[in-house]
Amino acid sequence: MELEPVKERVSGAVEDLSLCICNAGFKSEFSSQETWLLTRSTYAQTDWAKSVWFSQATPKYAFISWLAMLDRLATMDRIVRWSSGVDDTCVLCKSALESRSHLFFECSYSSQLWEHLVLGVVGNLYTTVWTSILDLLKRPERDKRKLFCLRYAFQVAIYVIWRERNKIKHGEKPLPVIVVKKLVDKEVRNKLSLMKSKGCKGMELALQYWFSTRV
Numbered sequence: 159m160e161l162e163p164v165k166e167r168v169s170g171a172v173e174d175l176s177l178c179i180c181n182a183g184f185k186s187e188f189s190s191q192e193t194w195l196l197t198r199s200t201y202a203q204t205d206w207a208k209s210v211w212f213s214q215a216t217p218k219y220a221f222i223s224w225l226a227m228l229d230r231l232a233t234m235d236r237i238v239r240w241s242s243g244v245d246d247t248c249v250l251c252k253s254a255l256e257s258r259s260h261l262f263f264e265c266s267y268s269s270q271l272w273e274h275l276v277l278g279v280v281g282n283l284y285t286t287v288w289t290s291i292l293d294l295l296k297r298p299e300r301d302k303r304k305l306f307c308l309r310y311a312f313q314v315a316i317y318v319i320w321r322e323r324n325k326i327k328h329g330e331k332p333l334p335v336i337v338v339k340k341l342v343d344k345e346v347r348n349k350l351s352l353m354k355s356k357g358c359k360g361m362e363l364a365l366q367y368w369f370s371t372r373v
């Protein structure tokens with residue numbers, strides 16, 4: 159059977175990643191500098207790479223976003239291809255097939271987070287459609303702060319949604335959306351504060367910018 163090695167490879171990769179993420183914790187840096195450098199150099203030339211591997215990105219968030227962009231997360235629409243009979247319903251909203259584009263961010267659970275994070279940043283360009291979101295991330299933007307906030311919020315949102323989804327799969331309860339909103343918002347603010355204290359060029363007023371986009 160062709161499918162078995164593929165299945166093993168995919169689930170193995172995701173498990174390894176989960177382990178890394180668990181060990182790294184929510185605030186620590188991703189442990190493997192080598193992986194970071196490898197993925198940066200390997201994918202530096204692809205169309206969307208710059209919107210993932212950008213300066214000051216947090217490796218554990220960038221990495222999971224990179225897997226999502228490659229459609230390599232073990233979403234149920236992919237799992238049913240090699241394991242028939244499994245329930246492919248989204249565990250967050252329980253009302254649609256779980257796929258990458260559903261989870262990020264058409265799902266009624268994750269779309270609430272996404273809207274909270276980026277509506278004030280992108281205004282009338284707001285969308286929950288995966289391909290349109292990627293277009294937004296790639297879009298040339300003169301305002302460095304705006305682009306950073308959009309890309310960073312996107313990555314933390316992907317990480318947290320995937321984590322909540324996995325918690326349910328392992329029999330745990332997901333965090334209420336209102337808690338997730340506060341958590342991700344705080345993560346973005348912490349990052350912007352850190353960049354300010356490090357004197358990152360063009361990011362001095364980024365935190366004020368982020369506050370101004372809260373609607």
Ligand SMILES: [Zn+2]
Nearest residue numbers: 248250251265
């Ligand atoms: Zn859903």
